[in-house]
Amino acid sequence: xxxxxxxSNLAAVALLAVxxxxxxxxxxxxxxxxxxxxxxxNRNQVHYALRLDEACRPVGTRPVQxxxxxxxxxxxxxxxxxxxxxxxxxxxDAQPVDAxxxxxxxxxxxxxxxxxxxxxxxxRVDGECQVQAWTKVANSVSRLEHVFVKTSWPFSVDxxxxxxxxxxxxxxxxxxxx
Numbered sequence: 492x493x494x495x496x497x498x499s500n501l502a503a504v505a506l507l508a509v510x511x512x513x514x515x516x517x518x519x520x521x522x523x524x525x526x527x528x529x530x531x532x533n534r535n536q537v538h539y540a541l542r543l544d545e546a547c548r549p550v551g552t553r554p555v556q557x558x559x560x561x562x563x564x565x566x567x568x569x570x571x572x573x574x575x576x577x578x579x580x581x582x583x584d585a586q587p588v589d590a591x592x593x594x595x596x597x598x599x600x601x602x603x604x605x606x607x608x609x610x611x612x613x614x615r616v617d618g619e620c621q622v623q624a625w626t627k628v629a630n631s632v633s634r635l636e637h638v639f640v641k642t643s644w645p646f647s648v649d650x651x652x653x654x655x656x657x658x659x660x661x662x663x664x665x666x667x668x669x
Contacts (some may be wrong), residue, residue, distance in 0.1 A: 506561045506621040525611040528580065528638040537572070537580045539624070541597060547613045547620040549588045549597050552658035557581060562660060579603045609635060629665045
């Protein structure tokens with residue numbers, strides 16, 4: 492399961508990140524998100540997207556881009572993570588890229604939850620790059636779609652919920668508490 496300090500780190504940053512400062516030149520919308528994180532404070536979301544070339548191959552040594560979708564301000568508003576947000580929403584430095592029979596796989600770890608790796612896969616399907624995230628959810632490897640963080644005042648996390656699609660196509664959820 493997740494280390495206790497993972498939820499503590501998440502709590503410390505969650506409230507600091509309620510209204511991140513706008514950057515002069517925020518990121519442009521990248522490749523499709525593999526999954527996203529939302530919090531109970533507002534509609535803003537942290538997205539995890541894979542930078543790809545024309546052949547659906549991950550680009551660079553750190554191909555996963557993490558950014559905010561600032562939905563409170565508008566559908567197309569995006570911002571980079573602030574430095575203070577990196578310990579919770581950011582990724583560990585290593586992002587190994589491996590070729591697979593179907594395409595490519597990038598393994599990442601959220602800094603707040605390093606014990607649960609996430610494999611982001613890409614493959615060309617019907618001429619389009621398909622990007623998906625996979626991790627253990629409710630005791631089986633499932634497609635991760637969403638991470639929800641329920642916070643409470645001041646600086647604490649009530650729970651984290653993982654939402655995804657299980658091996659048989661059924662919705663799966665896992666509730667993580669302190």
